[in-house]
Amino acid sequence: MNHFxxxxxxxxxxxKLASCDGCQLSLLNxxxxxxxxxxxxxxxxxxxxxxxxGPGPFDLALVEGSVSTPEHIERxxxxxRQSRILITIGACATSGGxxxxxxxxxxxxxxxCVYAHPDYIQTLATSTAIADHxxxxxxxxxxxxxxxxxxxxxxxxxxxxxxxxxxxxVCVECKRRGTVCxxxxxxxxxxxxxxxxGCGAIxxxxxxxxxxxxxxxxxxxGKSLSEHYVKNGVPARRVMESLRHVxxxxxxxxxxxxxxxxxxxxxxxxx
Numbered sequence: 361m362n363h364f365x366x367x368x369x370x371x372x373x374x375x376k377l378a379s380c381d382g383c384q385l386s387l388l389n390x391x392x393x394x395x396x397x398x399x400x401x402x403x404x405x406x407x408x409x410x411x412x413x414g415p416g417p418f419d420l421a422l423v424e425g426s427v428s429t430p431e432h433i434e435r436x437x438x439x440x441r442q443s444r445i446l447i448t449i450g451a452c453a454t455s456g457g458x459x460x461x462x463x464x465x466x467x468x469x470x471x472x473c474v475y476a477h478p479d480y481i482q483t484l485a486t487s488t489a490i491a492d493h494x495x496x497x498x499x500x501x502x503x504x505x506x507x508x509x510x511x512x513x514x515x516x517x518x519x520x521x522x523x524x525x526x527x528x529x530v531c532v533e534c535k536r537r538g539t540v541c542x543x544x545x546x547x548x549x550x551x552x553x554x555x556x557x558g559c560g561a562i563x564x565x566x567x568x569x570x571x572x573x574x575x576x577x578x579x580x581x582g583k584s585l586s587e588h589y590v591k592n593g594v595p596a597r598r599v600m601e602s603l604r605h606v607x608x609x610x611x612x613x614x615x616x617x618x619x620x621x622x623x624x625x626x627x628x629x630x631x
Contacts, residue, residue, distance in 0.1 A: 370419035370518065373405035375439055377425030377432045378459055378487065382504035383450035384408040384424055393511050400518050416442030420517060426452040426459060426487045433493055440494040445517055448490045449510065451503040451606045455575055458503075459487040460609035488609065498523065503573040503606040506558050526557040527578040530570050533561035542569050549589045549602045554580035554612070575607040582616035596624035 374384060387394075388409055394401075404414030421443035427433055440446055451457050462470065467485035471478035490496055500513055509525055516523040526532075530552035534541065539561060542550040548569035552561070555570050556577040563570050576582070586599045603617035 369402045370400060371404045371414070371417075372401050372420045372422070372514075373414065373416070373418040373439075373443070374403070374408065375405070375421060375423045375425075375435075376408070377423065377436065377453070377490070378428035379425030379450065379452040379457065381408060381424070383453075383502070386504045386507045386510060387422070387449075390507050390511060393507075397514065397518070401514065418443045420445045420447065420514070422447050422449050423490060424449050424453055426456045427484070427490060427493055428459060428487045429483050431482070432484075436490055436494050445497045446490075446494070447498045447500060447513060447517075448496050449500045449505050451501065451573060451575065452487075453490050454499040454501050454610075455489050455607045455613075456487040456609035458606045458608070461604060462487055463609055464604070500525075501556060501574045501607075502558055506560075509558055528557050529553055529577040529580070530555045530557050530559070530561050530564070530574075533557050533559070534564050537561055537565055539564045542567065543589075547592075547594055549586075549594050549599045551585075551602060553585050554582050569602065571602060571605045572607050572610075572613060573605075575610045576612035580612055582612050583619065586616055586620055590620075590624065596620050600625065 374387065376384060385408070403409070404418070405412070407413070421439055423436065423439060423446065427436060448454050452459070456463070463486045471481055475481055491499065498513060500509060502509070512525065513523045534552060542548050542564045543553065546567070550564065550569035551572040552564060552570040554576055555572045556574040558574045561570070586603070589599050590596050600617045600620040603613045603620070607613050608617070
């Protein structure tokens with residue numbers, strides 16, 4: 361773990377690639393908490409909050425968004441070169457985001473349907489995580505990220521320690537809230553048993569199945585869960601689509617959704 365000099369203000373930069381800006385807004389919502397860090401942290405580049413444009417190098421860089429264009433590849437490489445610590449924030453940056461659904465589609469067909477002049481569009485056929493292109497020091501998940509987790513990450517790097525974030529599943533959060541298990545009480549394919557905690561189990565608390573916004577948890581068994589749902593009457597297509605959401609390209613979710621499509625749908629065994 362890198363340790364920053366305690367008497368020096370650290371230069372923080374915030375960047376965006378392909379995303380909705382939601383994770384940057386989570387940072388903006390930390391107004392009072394950021395003031396408490398003002399003696400240690402100076403935000404020198406954050407176009408969502410200010411037109412001020414501070415040059416590198418940077419001590420800490422937060423990057424939101426996926427790599428979706430050739431320009432993004434060059435840009436993230438330059439950000440990496442300018443940054444001592446690079447932290448990716450949100451599902452787009454850590455797994456490719458909802459836009460990674462294009463990875464299963466026909467890229468050329470999408471362009472021709474959406475744009476009058478597709479030849480003007482410079483984009484990639486895939487949407488991928490930043491870590492697929494450069495070295496990343498830490499990945500903060502969520503769609504959007506949790507503001508308390510973000511503050512924990514910032515404080516931990518200023519203090520030279522590893523961030524203390526949960527790796528257990530959303531099921532633990534449901535138990536803590538006293539929420540009735542969606543996977544047991546309804547026919548919804550809840551991803552809570554294989555999704556990392558961090559959201560506070562908001563969706564199950566409102567009788568909606570978890571859709572995996574924080575990505576796979578530690579030691580997740582995707583095949584066991586999806587087969588349980590299929591064997592108990594949930595259509596395989598519905599299970600596959602639940603995995604292909606905001607973290608569709610997260611490795612475990614991607615592998616399992618591809619397996620379901622190959623073994624259940626392609627062989628006409630969807631129930």
